[in-house]
Amino acid sequence: MFCPDCGTWTRASLPRCTRCNGVLPTLPARATEEPPDxxxxxxxxxxxxxxxxxxxxxxxxxxxxxxxxxxxxxxxxxxxxxxxxxxxxxxxxxxxxxxxxxxxxxxxxxxxxxxxxxxxxxxxxxxxxYLGGGSLADAMAGRRTIAAERAAAVAAQAAQGLDYAHRHGVVHRDVKPDNVLFDEEGHAIVTDFGIASARFHARLTATGRAMGTPHYMSPEQAMGRLLDGRSDVYALGVLLYEMLSGDPPFDGADSYAVGYKHVHEAPVPIEVAAPGVPPGLAAIVMRCLAKSADERFQRADDLSDALLGFLMDRGAPELRSAWRARRGGSTPSRAR
The missing domain is CATH 3.30.200.20 (Phosphorylase Kinase; domain 1)
Known part of the structure; x- marks a missing residue:
């Protein structure tokens, strides 16, 4: 058992803790007692x-x-x-x-x-x-897809959080399904800033070293270049593509093969990979996946506005949830 005073592992047969000599509680007899790792x-x-x-x-x-x-x-x-x-x-x-x-x-x-x-x-x-709603990776386990309106709401909320981070000098650099969690009401929460780059930090790794998860890297990230928030916008595009089709846009035998495709190959259009995706949402996804950062949404907030506009046009109930963190409460603008 664990000592309630100091947390030290002690065999349940002993009356006192071997570390702090505190009195141990009496537990029902058990056939075996295995220490934790x-x-x-x-x-x-x-x-x-x-x-x-x-x-x-x-x-x-x-x-x-x-x-x-x-x-x-x-x-x-x-x-x-x-x-x-x-x-x-x-x-x-x-x-x-x-x-x-x-x-x-x-x-x-x-x-x-x-x-x-x-x-x-x-x-x-x-x-x-502790967020009890699991992760986006859990929701998509077994190649499960997410309905278009729900996928747009999740991406809009993640984009709102990332835009806030970008405005405060932080680029996430590792946006992926495992790093989008849900609270008990299903709101999307971005987590794990372990390799984030921030303007208040000196560079931790040498220029030219690509860090992140290969399937979700922007072309500039795969090439080890300096990044801004538009790299996270690309990763959100990958998330949307995977939520709608069940697979990320690029795959390969190893990280180098996947990175090469991000840099040099055009993704299969989402309307081909996932027939039935609404044209408005398909256009948003493909704009996020532009090879040139200049051709993507220039801010994650612009992406969020476009997704909220899509939801509003559809009259989707997910709009109320996706609206949760909007600044000022004004009507969302269309894609810019």
Whole structure:
């Protein structure tokens, strides 16, 4: 069991904690007692009595995510923990810290806030609200598609959050289905600014090094060039394409093959890949996917306006949800 005072793993047969000598609660007898993994134990020790770490939710290439509750407020939390082997690398620790710093500067209904950041022996973590609606990746698991109106609403909300980030000097650079989460009411929330570039940060990696997820990279990102918000607009176009057709516009044997296609090949028109997509939405998607950044929507807010206009023309009920974070409450303008 875990000591309720210091969080140390102790065999249930012992009356007191081996670390702080605190009295352990009595538990019903169990056939076997297996200790949890070291990452979970280290996190519990690092958070102490401030948070109750419940269980692991999942793991990605950079970090694991755990479900927790605030010990006093009893609010659900998600704790993201840098993998131990990455925590030994100075660059990865710095990138993880920058995710917390970049997101902590952003306050927007469609950006997941960072509530806390901490570290301890062998563990480095950040704390976020727990969003119970799953991710866009979950919604599309098994090549499931999303209805046109719902896809437009999700992309419009993500665009609103990203435009706010862009106006505050932050380019996300890794917009993908795993990084769009949903709250319990189905509102889209952008998360994971782990490789975001910000004007208040020096460059962490050398020019010419492409970072991000290959299937969602803009052509300029695949070539390792300096980026602005229009790169995130391209990634939103990829998300829309995948939501509507079930597949991203480009695939290949490896990241180099996918990146080459982003730079040199035209995508199959979405109306061909997904027959039945409304022409107005198809035009929005393909404009996002223009090879030249100058030919895309110049701001994520312009993309959001176009999507809201599409929803308004359709009389879609999703318009009310997608309108959630609009500034000023004025009628959305058409695509610019």
């Amino acid at each position: 070291e990452e979970l134990s280290a996190l519990r020790r690092a958070t102490g009595n401030r948070m109750v770490v419940v269980r692991r939710l999942g793991s990605g290439g950079m970090a694991s995510v755990f479900l927790a509750r605030h010990a006093v407020l009893d609010t659900p939390l998600a704790i993201k923990v840098l993998h131990p082997h990455l925590a030994r690398e100075a660059e990865m620790r710095e990138r993880f810290r920058r995710e917390a710093e970049a997101a902590a500067r952003l306050r927007h209904p469609h950006i997941c806030p960072i509530l806390d950041y901490g570290w301890g022996p062998g563990v480095e973590y950040l704390v976020m609200p």
